[in-house]
Amino acid sequence: MTTSAERLEELRRRALAADIEPISEPEELARQSIRAHLEDVWGIVPPDLPEVDVRLHGPGVPGHDIPVREAAGILTSLQETVASIGQVLSHRATASGPINAQVLKSTELRLFPTPGPGSVIFHLTGPGEEISGAEAPALTGTDTLVDAAMRELFALVAKSAKADELETAGSLARELRRFGPRVAKHLAELADHIVKDEIDMDLTWRTPRGRRHSATLERRSAQTIRDAIKLNEVETLRVELTGVLTTISTTKKAELKTANQGVVRIAVDDQRAASLGPFFNHTVVVVTEQTTNWSTETGRETRSYQLLDIALAEPANRDELPSA
Numbered sequence: 001m002t003t004s005a006e007r008l009e010e011l012r013r014r015a016l017a018a019d020i021e022p023i024s025e026p027e028e029l030a031r032q033s034i035r036a037h038l039e040d041v042w043g044i045v046p047p048d049l050p051e052v053d054v055r056l057h058g059p060g061v062p063g064h065d066i067p068v069r070e071a072a073g074i075l076t077s078l079q080e081t082v083a084s085i086g087q088v089l090s091h092r093a094t095a096s097g098p099i100n101a102q103v104l105k106s107t108e109l110r111l112f113p114t115p116g117p118g119s120v121i122f123h124l125t126g127p128g129e130e131i132s133g134a135e136a137p138a139l140t141g142t143d144t145l146v147d148a149a150m151r152e153l154f155a156l157v158a159k160s161a162k163a164d165e166l167e168t169a170g171s172l173a174r175e176l177r178r179f180g181p182r183v184a185k186h187l188a189e190l191a192d193h194i195v196k197d198e199i200d201m202d203l204t205w206r207t208p209r210g211r212r213h214s215a216t217l218e219r220r221s222a223q224t225i226r227d228a229i230k231l232n233e234v235e236t237l238r239v240e241l242t243g244v245l246t247t248i249s250t251t252k253k254a255e256l257k258t259a260n261q262g263v264v265r266i267a268v269d270d271q272r273a274a275s276l277g278p279f280f281n282h283t284v285v286v287v288t289e290q291t292t293n294w295s296t297e298t299g300r301e302t303r304s305y306q307l308l309d310i311a312l313a314e315p316a317n318r319d320e321l322p323s324a
């Protein structure tokens with residue numbers, strides 16, 4: 001039987017080999033030491049689960065209790081935000097419809113409530129790494145999809161807490177663009193609960209490898225998130241499209257059949273619509289004003305186009321497009 005000193009030395013060796021950050025907290029050191037001992041005795045120890053502590057405090061939590069609706073609203077919004085980020089990270093994002101079932105399973109958080117003085121702490125765990133039982137202990141404990149989603153969420157919360165509010169909102173809006181409207185919807189719901197219920201939220205996340213991260217979503221930074229999402233509600237860009245002009249009309253939108261976007265409907269003012277005849281059923285290049293709208297009510301994105309200019313496409317471009 002190995003001694004405690006030998007187990008500790010073996011733990012340090014494994015940490016160095018796996019490039020794990022140095023362990024400073026006594027609680028984490030004790031946990032890792034126990035795992036090393038169990039591995040010596042039993043050979044296989046299931047990987048640790050991702051863990052998140054959600055501490056709610058502030059004027060909305062005067063004691064160590066909280067109304068069920070407020071707690072449920074915050075935790076549900078947190079869960080939906082993590083799942084939505086996970087869907088984006090897994091490259092299974094959809095413009096509408098339910099989140100992929102495997103993503104839901106891989107990002108589901110389970111609840112273990114713990115009261116604390118002047119606050120309420122909810123201890124959440126995420127799904128652990130799937131193993132067959134034949135892996136070497138040193139090769140288990142890798143981060144999961146919920147860990148990756150938490151990493152992105154913590155980065156967004158940290159950015160929202162920066163001092164320069166105007167620049168932070170603009171920078172955060174650009175960052176949120178890559179996650180899409182579904183994440184924005186649920187993150188907006190979470191921020192709304194924080195602001196309206198006057199509750200601050202401290203998050204502590206521990207990965208299966210023992211790395212600890214913390215973030216705080218206060219009412220001020222939650223308002224910054226709401227402002228950033230509002231900046232993204234409408235985005236206008238100048239976009240060039242190439243396709244076959246299949247419909248022209250003075251009463252409805254022109255239709256452009258493209259190779260990668262299908263049929264794109266483009267609004268045309270009356271004066272320009274009357275001059276589209278020579279372009280009908282030809283491959284054209286159109287310059288449009290593309291307006292993208294995000295809805296935080298539905299979590300969906302819609303786009304509309306307004307024609308600015310049109311010209312016949314060069315012969316080299318016509319062969320790449322679908323026939324009319």
